Amino acid sequence: MKRLQPVIWTKGTFLSPQYLQLQDRFLENLLQFHLESLSFCPWGFRSLQISQETLAAGSFGISSASGILPDGLLFDIPASDGAPPPKLLADCFEPDQTTLELFLAVPQYRERGLNVATSARQGGARYRAEIELFRDENTGLSEKPVQIARKNLRLLVEGDALDGYSTLRVARVLRTEAGMFQLDPHFVPPLLDFQASDYLSAIARRLVEILSARSSAIAGVRRQKNQSLADFTAADIANFWLLYSINTAFPAFRHLFETRGGHPEVLYAAMLDLAGALTTFSTTIHPRDLPTYEHDDLGRCFTELDEKLRLLLETVVPTNFVSLLLKPVQPSIYATSLDNEKYLVNTKMYLAVNAETSKADIVGKAPYLVKVCSASHIEHLVRQALPGLPLTYVDSPPSVIPIKLNYQYFSVSQSGLCWEAIQRARNLAAYVPGELPNPQMELIILLPQAN
Incomplete structure (x- = not known):
């Protein structure tokens, strides 16, 4: 009360x-x-450090921790409060038990009852009376003994009687087949700041990285009209709204991860907002499928939501093409590696060419002047004046290809001796003579799901 x-x-x-x-x-x-x-759920750990040395020795102990217990009691170990005595784990596990949850606990306040222990026999009290010497803060002199109430913190395990205690779930310990003890990496105790958990911080960091990559990938698909406008075809409308959803969420996630931190529910709400928006484009996940927030079970709810969110991002932003830059390796010869098997099986290839000449010159000359083969055979083709893979100008490339200004696109034939040489060498090279000055080239590979 x-x-x-x-x-x-x-x-x-x-x-x-x-x-x-x-x-x-x-x-x-x-x-x-x-x-x-x-405040929402204003209790949990602000910081927590579990002693790995103690755990390796077969016991569980807290090196440092700070936060608020569910009944409002503040604690700060070891700056203000002493760490609770370690627990010998072998005594806490049943013979066939493989997991064990531990709690940081303190006796609840007793209305009209004993709350301060003045002797060891009164161990069930909320506080222990201790005497410390304090100086007058004004003069720095006149040291006097003062009784202070030290919090009677302790560690309890599942199976212990928790009635009469204010508790915080602190860890889940796993026992391996070899009899060793280790922390469950997916367990997250109640927190006041998600950055107190390496696991939740990793989720936030990964989302920032994924959103940044997805934003760049979708933006690259836009068809550019000029330096200031982007043209979206009917097929691009879905990608436009995906880009809008992702770009709206990305700054907030970066702010939470890099600057603010904050209550886990704030991060969870941001994840729910993004996941809810992305379910619009999914046929398998409905907003009702998204898990609810559980402050006392953060590991489970964050893991489930993170898995669904990453699935949504992968599903609605598929990687349908690969763009490889051809780099100069010799005068007039440019090459790129094709070290991934998926680039060579059931794909379609397009060569994007730009040069310091007119569009008509590129369109008219490239199919006859540019030779495409493997890097090891390209010089032989040039010396013998032999053709490489046939190039065919494409006025309207497939919609998934990001159309760049001043680039012309040619489909690359994937048959014949040169194609077999490319498959064996796992690389592709192009010879471009001086009639197409200062060329820039990219090889765009449409993967099977885009064909």
Whole structure:
């Protein structure tokens, strides 16, 4: 029960401990009431460091931790509070048990009961009385003993009686077949800041990276009219809205990860917003399928939502083509590697050519002057004046190909001796004579799902 009634101080009041205790309770409960009213799930760890050395020795211990317990009690280990005694894990596991959850606990406040232990026999109290010497803060002199209430923190395990305690789930320990103990990497305790968890921070970082890559990939598909306009065909409308959804979410995720941090629910809400928008383009995932937030089970709900969100991003932003830049390797010879088997099986290839000459020159001369073969055979073709793979000008390339200004596109035949040489060598080279000055070339490969 919260004490929200202030103490009435009047002239002649006999000052007893109860007056000061009730005043402290009123201020504590007032702060907690404000916090619970204005914040969502205002309890959990702000920071947590589990001792790996203690775990390797077969026990579980906390090196440092800070946060708020569900009943509003603040803790800061070891700066203000002592770490709870470690737990010997072998004594906590049943013979056939492989997982064990542990809790940071403190006895609950007892209304009209014992809350401060003055001896070891009163171990069930919320606080332990300790005496410390303090100097006068004004003069720095006159050191006096003062009794302080040290929080009676302890570690409990699943199966222990948790009634009468305020608890925070702190870890899940796994026992391997070899009898060794390790932390469950997917377990996340209740948090006040998601950056206190390496697992949640990794999810946020991965989403920032994926969104950045997806944004660039979709933007590259847009057909450019000129330096300031982009032309979208009917087939590009879906990609436009995908780009809008991703570009709307990306700055917020980057802000959370790189600058702000914050309550896990803030990150979760941002993930739900993006996932909900992306379900518009999915035939398999409905908004109702997205998991709800569970503050006491962050590992499960974040893992499930992260998997669905990444699936949505992969599904609605497929990688339908690969663009490879041909780099100069010798005078007039340009080449690129084809080291992935998928580039050579059931694909279609297009050579994008730009040069410091007119469009008519590129369209008219490239099919007759440009020779395409493997890097090891291209010089032989030039010396013997033999043709390479046939090139055919394409006025309207497939819609999935990002059309670049001043580039002309040619389909590349994928048959004959030169194609067999390319398949064996896993590379492609092009010879471009001086009639097409300062050429720039890209090989665009349409993967099977785009054909």
